[in-house]
Amino acid sequence: MKFQDFTKMQLLFQTKSLGNGIYVIQDVVGVEMYLIEGDKKALLIDTGIGIGNLKDVVEKITNKPIMVYLTHGHVDHAGGIYNFDKVWVAEQDIDLLQKHAKVEFRLDFASAYISELKDIEDIRNHMSYHNHIKLLTVCCEDQIELGNRKLQVIDLKGHTQGSIGFYDEKTKTLFAGDACNNSTFLFLEEATSVSEYKETLLQLKEKWMEKVEHFIICHEYIEIPTSVVDDVINCCDMVIEGRASGLEFIIPYVPFQNGRSYWAANGAEHREKIDGRIGNLIYDMDKIS
Secondary structure, eight states, rough: OOOOEEEEEETTTEEEETTEEEEEOOOOOOEEEEEEEEEEEEEEOOOOOOSSOOOHHHHHHOOEEEEOOOOOOOOOHTTTGGGEEEEEOOOOOOHHHHHHHHHHHHHHHHHHHHGGGGGSSSSSGOOOOOOOOEEEEEEETTTEEEESSEEEEEEOOSTTTEEEEOOOETTTTTEETTTTTTEEESSSTTTTTTHHHHHHHHHHHTTTTTSSEEEEEESSEEOOOOOOOHHHHHHHHHTTTTOOOBBOOOOOOOOGOOOOOSSSBBBBSSSBBBOOOOEEEEEEETTTO
């Protein structure tokens, strides 16, 4: 999506206030990160691809101490960790994070998606490089205190084994990362089976969705309808019951291609479903049950 009236920094980041102490930061690959301010601290959710100095951007928004948590370990969410001294991530995604945060991996991924990178002079000078970062583990049910504001960590495994979300009690907002959306990736090696993912979504629906008023993601959209959870549960059922679309999905980034990836439901532009509902997923035909 294209944002309007952004403040640009180094041509690599765009920022915008969403109100209620929540800010969205979009990086050069188009991934959204979120900064949430409390009275005493601020929480940064995800770090983008790691092109440009994200810490400088965040410090233009807030002067409060910054805590950095990742929804999962993929390159486009964990690539900017080396702008910071310490980062929290689920233990199950630490190995994935360390692989995806490498400079060459990030450059290859970015170049597969953003042709404009070729126009940025000496892109390597904009990369964040390895330092002695402290990786700390976060557990589901942990609570993050920011001062008159508390976020709860929620288990959202499926997209990766360590995928988590963050529920903001103050605004009744769930920051879901890539865990459930209009093109949920469930075909990568680090993903769960469709059946296990369905159980995650059923638990999410039972324990949390009556509280959630705003469902926030990181690609193409900021907020999507909370009904996405039911949409994607339905997609899981389509796959499990053999009713999936059979439409092949081919991702531009070659290392992520496996030749066995299919959309659960067909739809307009292969994303939003033709019934007008938004949730969809892409699964590996060998990882259903």
